[in-house]
Amino acid sequence: MDLWLKENLDRLTTALVPCSNCPAMSSANTVRQINLPGQKAVTDVLEKIIGVLFPGCHGHQPVSHETCAAVLHETLEKIALSLRDQIRRVMVYQCLHDACTNCGSCETESKTAALKLLEALPGIRDMLQDDIQAAYEGDPAARSMMEVVMSYPGLYAVAVHRVAHALYQLKVPLIPRVMSEYAHSRTGIDIHPGAVIGPGFFIDHGTGVVIGETCVIGRRVKLYQGVTLGALSFAKDEEGRLVKGVKRHPDVEDNVVIYAGATILGGETVIGRGAVIGGNVWLTHSVPAGAKVYNQQPQPVIRIEG
Amino acid sequence: MDLWLKENLDRLTTALVPCSNCPAMSSANTVRQINLPGQKAVTDVLEKIIGVLFPGCHGHQPVSHETCAAVLHETLEKIALSLRDQIRRVMVYQCLHDACTNCGSCETESKTAALKLLEALPGIRDMLQDDIQAAYEGDPAARSMMEVVMSYPGLYAVAVHRVAHALYQLKVPLIPRVMSEYAHSRTGIDIHPGAVIGPGFFIDHGTGVVIGETCVIGRRVKLYQGVTLGALSFAKDEEGRLVKGVKRHPDVEDNVVIYAGATILGGETVIGRGAVIGGNVWLTHSVPAGAKVYNQQPQPVIRIEG
């Protein structure tokens, strides 16, 4: 090794060993006994789950009709084993973090949770059929269902969300959020795993969409890029700390359409069934069923020179 | 294998085998005879194509001056063979999907299409030279042409678009859209492969840009982040289904600049040569050549507390 490096490496290492001067469980995943799964470990399992929901669609190799069942069997086993191990680790971590006393056995609960997720997959796949249908019917540019499955970011984000939401409902810490942020990274669509979203959901283009943790969205809802379903303000406790877990994001009823760049805020806000919200609309209060809501778009000034 | 898993795995697999209860060709790529290329297979070919357009720029290893020709030769062969195979599969798939009767031979047509794409590459590379130049001249932060090639998302998205658009013109199904959505995923820039875009095109920052299928964009046009060139409304047939393939997105003539967050909608809308469209402007009608269009930005209320 070059001298310039040799003489410095030990010093540099010592300066960086996190265990010495880092608050434990803050930025180093090196805690004794309970190493959390790394981000990539979680997203690998997620990709496998997506693979069984859409066999042969997202990977490198197609899956032949004949081998489909065998491939699924093998993949499900891999998913079950690593998911179970990851869930156990995050449960132990969260117990430690919350200094909780009545956690029950992370051993048993992680098995149950992993199994329940696998059992939820057929139902998730059926909901996704409606999502695919909604995208195909909702976008004039869609040429086939398979184009939707293979290329639409909105469908990918929703597929990941339905998986992450199932884990969120099973009270699995950390993993759902890592999954949803992976979808956010790939699609620009930021759906918190806590959001409740009905079947036939379609997000077109999608970049910049934000859907908050306590949103409840009905059936056959359609969103465009840049739509925010967010919080109006945060409740704080007497010491000025944010209160977590309050309802702070809107509800959107069946068959609503929300056009690009609209911002809808607040836990009290309800968008009534069948309403249409126009581009760039800013809403902090409820609107009734069937309402058409649009901005008087500012008339731009047009100057023609010469 | 652990018992908890063993006793459930077969049941879980059966519940998921898509061939049994999934609509064929909707969400499982397991149809007999015609397995489509997986998403990753398509994006691998795309990366190889980007690699011959910008040798040594995006990959791990640089390409030496001496070996450049040999590397190109080898890569072009790989591209040709897998692209040809992928095109054949999607053509067969689309014929089946459209139940088309006069498709001609997918065998022959796929060869022709793959070959034509390769023959289009030198022309695409020349157009990209103008795009690089436009970015370098248009951004004060640009330090060198190579910085543009290696790091600018706008250039990457346009490079992928020029490839996807060539395949779109060759009437290759599915693959162009998978490619453009891959670029969308990496850049936040969503350009439909159908859009026609002249040379010297520069998108700065780019996140949230949407360019619709039937846009026609002239030479030396410059866009910023969050610009939408979209549809105003969708034509529907007598049964209320969206009519596909109508002109529904704007035209943008030479030397137009469109600033961040502007929304320009409609198939009749034409932005005249040399026009400048300001930030957040909302336009649903044409503006003449040389027009300067800007919002009276709302004067924000400013409250200063004690």
Next chain:
Amino acid sequence: MDLWLKENLDRLTTALVPCSNCPAMSSANTVRQINLPGQKAVTDVLEKIIGVLFPGCHGHQPVSHETCAAVLHETLEKIALSLRDQIRRVMVYQCLHDACTNCGSCETESKTAALKLLEALPGIRDMLQDDIQAAYEGDPAARSMMEVVMSYPGLYAVAVHRVAHALYQLKVPLIPRVMSEYAHSRTGIDIHPGAVIGPGFFIDHGTGVVIGETCVIGRRVKLYQGVTLGALSFAKDEEGRLVKGVKRHPDVEDNVVIYAGATILGGETVIGRGAVIGGNVWLTHSVPAGAKVYNQQPQPVIRIEG
């Protein structure tokens, strides 16, 4: 090889060999002597650096308490060696590009720069502790610090920025921008490596955020998705070319909060300490400390049918 391909491949290759008809150093990384590191080579080093800043958090394998020091030592050596090699290449490239005469020895300077980056890492890690804390306290959805580290795009973008900015300060060409655009690609957050950003910085959601090269941001600042800190206009020289390196982006003082979609432009613009800028606000002038700035949001028109 199939005949259809065989008879065309040589011709296609010749048409594409860049060294023949491409402007050198524009789109082909095949220049004699000085091959630049490919994009992936740079991002691999970046991922290793992120790995030592957050051991075990982003990769596939966790890092055990016992092996942590050894892993860091090994990773730091890899980082040092390839970073040093990459810096040398880009320095030689830039010297050639600028036809500079008084460059000094790229051999020596690249060693120094690589070493200085490694020495900056502990300080960067400490700043990131404040960023993690700010995210945890600023987002009601955050369940643990580790959730912030493993899943928050804002933290990832800021971590990459702090590394890229250190290299930018060391006057390393090209590499910082490749790193920041990699973070942009993964998060939708576009922070130029030149921006100066204080500790305790939190970007929530983040998609569409743009922070320009000459921004100066204070301590404990909080931004939401779609915020632009950009340039109002570009200075041009007598020949109409953009002047590079002028101050053209805003300053944001300590404890400022800027809500989603706000646009703040201009090198003279200063957002005073503790100011709050509302959603979608458009600002091209300074506001004093403590100011609350918000739009009279346009009252949307609400039509109810039937």
